[in-house]
Amino acid sequence: MKKVLTTAMLVALLPMTAQAQQPDQTPDRLVAEARSKVQAFGGSLKQALQAAIKEGGLTNGIAVCNTVAPEIAAANSNDGWQISRTSLRVRNPGNSATDWQEMQLKAMQEHPVKDGKPVEIWRVADADTGKGFEYMRAIPTQKLCLGCHGKSIDPAVQAGLNELYPQDKATGFSEGDLRGAFVVTYQPKSN
Numbered sequence: 001m002k003k004v005l006t007t008a009m010l011v012a013l014l015p016m017t018a019q020a021q022q023p024d025q026t027p028d029r030l031v032a033e034a035r036s037k038v039q040a041f042g043g044s045l046k047q048a049l050q051a052a053i054k055e056g057g058l059t060n061g062i063a064v065c066n067t068v069a070p071e072i073a074a075a076n077s078n079d080g081w082q083i084s085r086t087s088l089r090v091r092n093p094g095n096s097a098t099d100w101q102e103m104q105l106k107a108m109q110e111h112p113v114k115d116g117k118p119v120e121i122w123r124v125a126d127a128d129t130g131k132g133f134e135y136m137r138a139i140p141t142q143k144l145c146l147g148c149h150g151k152s153i154d155p156a157v158q159a160g161l162n163e164l165y166p167q168d169k170a171t172g173f174s175e176g177d178l179r180g181a182f183v184v185t186y187q188p189k190s191n
Contacts, residue, residue: 025188027133031122034135034184037083041076042139042182045069049144058147059160065091065148066164080188085139087180091161091170095180104136105181112138112178133186141179149173 048068052060069085076083086097088105097105100123108119118138125132141149148157151172161168173179 027122027124030124030133030186031120031135033081033186034122034133035120035137037076037081037184038135038137038182041072041083044072044076046144048072053144053147058154058157062148062157062160062164080186082185082187084183085180086183087139087170088178089169089172090180091165091168093167100134101136101181101183105178108136108138108181109178112140112176135184136181137184138181139179141173141175141177143175145173145179146175149179 045064045068048064049061052064052068073083073085084095086095086101086105088097088102088109090096104121108121112119118140120135120137122133122135125134147153148161149170149172151174153161153171161171170179
């Protein structure tokens with residue numbers, strides 16, 4: 001009986017093994033590419049924010065988040081890959097979390113950093129076909145973020161936020177809180 005079960009398990013795993021061997025579908029490769037996309041997006045955004053703030057203060061930084069961040073995301077979204085950000089408390093309603101993303105954000109909330117690194121989670125959305133991949137990496141609130149996302153916001157900055165983001169819910173954070181998450185999805189092109 002044990003031999004029959006082992007054989008049945010091996011036969012059941014064969015399609016998964018063949019799928020995993022496709023170079024563009026391996027979870028390790030997808031996760032590595034997602035990490036690379038987050039690194040490029042996050043690094044470019046942080047650099048643009050720091051330059052804008054240095055040049056014109058926090059109100060200048062708001063404009064970067066409003067216009068430059070989507071451009072950076074678009075530049076890093078290609079060949080079936082899409083990158084964005086979401087949060088439980090969004091500034092831009094267009095960045096609202098899906099049900100699955102909201103569940104992951106709630107799980108990340110208690111400990112957005114583990115072993116000195118932001119928490120990450122991923123899934124293959126359609127395990128039967130291997131198509132569709134979604135990755136999230138926590139964005140812990142850093143000191144740089146507090147001027148626009150903290151508990152005590154300068155009135156001029158608040159006025160700028162109110163103008164560009166009238167439905168803003170992304171304030172009241174402390175350093176180390178889960179600010180949100182980077183989201184990377186991959187949907188391979190159909191042949």
